[in-house]
Amino acid sequence: MKAIIFSIFASIILFSCASQGAIRGEEYFAIGMAYYDLGNYDEAQRWLNRARQSDRTLMASEYNLGRIAYETGNFAEAAEHFERVLSRDPENLMALRAAAFSRIRNFDFEMAEIHYNRIMSLLPDSTEDGFNYALVLFGLGRFEETETLIKSLPDYQNDNPAVLLLLARSQHAMGKVEAIDSFARWESLVDPPSAQGLFEYGLALESAGFYARALELFDLSLNNLERDGPLLNRPTIQFNIARLLLIADPENPQGIRELQNAITNGFSNNEAIEAFLLDERLSSDHRDEIRRLLDS
Numbered sequence: 001m002k003a004i005i006f007s008i009f010a011s012i013i014l015f016s017c018a019s020q021g022a023i024r025g026e027e028y029f030a031i032g033m034a035y036y037d038l039g040n041y042d043e044a045q046r047w048l049n050r051a052r053q054s055d056r057t058l059m060a061s062e063y064n065l066g067r068i069a070y071e072t073g074n075f076a077e078a079a080e081h082f083e084r085v086l087s088r089d090p091e092n093l094m095a096l097r098a099a100a101f102s103r104i105r106n107f108d109f110e111m112a113e114i115h116y117n118r119i120m121s122l123l124p125d126s127t128e129d130g131f132n133y134a135l136v137l138f139g140l141g142r143f144e145e146t147e148t149l150i151k152s153l154p155d156y157q158n159d160n161p162a163v164l165l166l167l168a169r170s171q172h173a174m175g176k177v178e179a180i181d182s183f184a185r186w187e188s189l190v191d192p193p194s195a196q197g198l199f200e201y202g203l204a205l206e207s208a209g210f211y212a213r214a215l216e217l218f219d220l221s222l223n224n225l226e227r228d229g230p231l232l233n234r235p236t237i238q239f240n241i242a243r244l245l246l247i248a249d250p251e252n253p254q255g256i257r258e259l260q261n262a263i264t265n266g267f268s269n270n271e272a273i274e275a276f277l278l279d280e281r282l283s284s285d286h287r288d289e290i291r292r293l294l295d296s
Contacts, residue, residue: 025054029061041068059085066098075106093122101132109139127153131163138170146170161189165197172204179204195224196232202240211248215241235267247281256286260293 032047045068052061066081082099085092100115116133123129130153137146150167168182183201187193202217218241225234239262245255273294277287 025051025057025061028054029057032061033064036064036068041072044068059088063095063098066095066102070098070102070105075102076108078102079106079108079111090118091122093119096122097129100136104132104135104139107139109136112136113140131166134166134170138166138173141173143170143173147174159185159189161186164189168204169200172200172207175207177208180208180210192224193220195221195237198224199232199237199240206240206244211244215244215248218244233266235262235265236269238262238265239267239269239272243276246283246286247279250283250286256289256293259290263293 028047028051032044032051035041035044035047045065048061048065048068051057052065062081062085066078066085069075069078069081079099079102082095082102085095086099089095096115096119100112100119103109103112103115113133113136116129116136119126119129120133130149134146134149134153137143137149147167147170150163150170153163164182164186168179168186171179171182180201183197183204186197187201190197198217198221202214202221205211205214205217218237221232222234222237222241225232225237238258242255242257242259242262245252245258249255273290276282277290282290
């Protein structure tokens with residue numbers, strides 16, 4: 001009903017403006033934003049593109065076209081709209097943040113870093129922007145810089161779970177044993193912890209040789225999997241449980257059973273399997289048995 005009423009209202013506006021011989025950018029913009037509020041993004045885009053032709057509504061139209069592109073998952077297009085705003089107004093913080101986060105969502109970390117460098121020069125004490133900048137550095141594989149930046153954030157001292165998890169991930173990527181403490185602090189602050197985080201915690205424990213505790217974390221990860229969403233899947237966890245059992249407890253037949261379950265359930269990461277077969281800690285009997293499983 002709201003959409004029908006608005007369509008009639010828009011027609012009245014257009015007829016009135018046309019009868020005066022001038023349809024101004026403000027009217028186009030108002031109609032576009034009204035359609036935006038109704039969630040009708042196609043119509044909103046149509047009118048905002050018209051409003052963009054007027055200098056008075058150009059910047060606002062460009063920004064809101066970026067919002068529409070972002071909300072519909074077109075992150076590269078969204079960034080381009082926000083960056084056109086920045087070309088005219090380089091210190092527009094709303095557009096800077098929107099462009100930077102759109103670049104993150106599109107995995108354009110190099111462009112995101114350029115924006116966050118600018119943001120941090122304008123707002124050096126911003127915890128939220130600092131955390132997002134750390135995400136960009138992590139995405140670029142610059143783990144030491146990620147760790148340094150995180151430890152400079154006020155929320156690091158306040159035990160923010162998201163900050164601690166990113167810290168743990170950067171430390172684990174560098175092979176630092178401190179990752180275990182960071183993961184433990186993160187786990188103590190969230191209830192329930194995510195399956196992905198628990199799985200990575202288990203990998204860090206395994207790297208440090210704490211095999212029994214790592215298996216506990218992999219099992220917890222399986223238990224939390226359905227609630228956590230699509231970032232992780234059951235066969236991947238089962239494969240890592242099997243790999244750990246076959247290395248840490250080779251006499252336990254559960255290792256081969258878990259591997260068979262992983263393969264049956266669709267585990268198909270050939271690179272991970274080949275790397276495991278080359279692991280010197282794997283017995284020759286188990287290596288032969290794994291090859292037989294793969295062949296069958």
